[in-house]
Amino acid sequence: MNYIKQLNAFYNQLDFNPLSNNAILLWHSLMQxxxxxxxxxxxxxxxxxxxxxxxxxxxxxxxARTELQEKGYIHCQSRSGNLAPVYEIIRLTIEHDCISNSTISDDL
Known part of the structure; x- marks a missing residue:
């Protein structure tokens, strides 16, 4: 995961999918x-x-955790007993392989 791209996408997403301050704080903690x-x-x-x-x-x-789950920022799966939950941060960006433009002819 590209941390900076994920962070930028997170703040862009907040414009359309706002979160409480506590949910934002939790998201940052989970990212760290x-x-x-x-x-x-x-x-x-x-x-x-x-x-x-x-x-x-x-x-x-x-x-805050429920809010992040309901709004699609994380997945959280509880486990039985005293086992810690399993978290997954939803990628807000799509990472592609870079294709070099240096092979494109200057004649175009």
């Missing part, structure tokens, strides 16, 4: 955690870790 994982498609992190990091109580955190 996902960066630490090396941009794995799916990653786990305990709610207690996130709530401590961004200083939200559990109910506010859950509302």
């Amino acid at each position: 955690i996902n960066n630490k994982t090396g941009w794995k498609q799916k990653f786990t992190v305990a709610a207690k870790v996130i709530t401590a990091k961004i200083q939200l109580n559990e109910s506010v955190f859950k509302r």
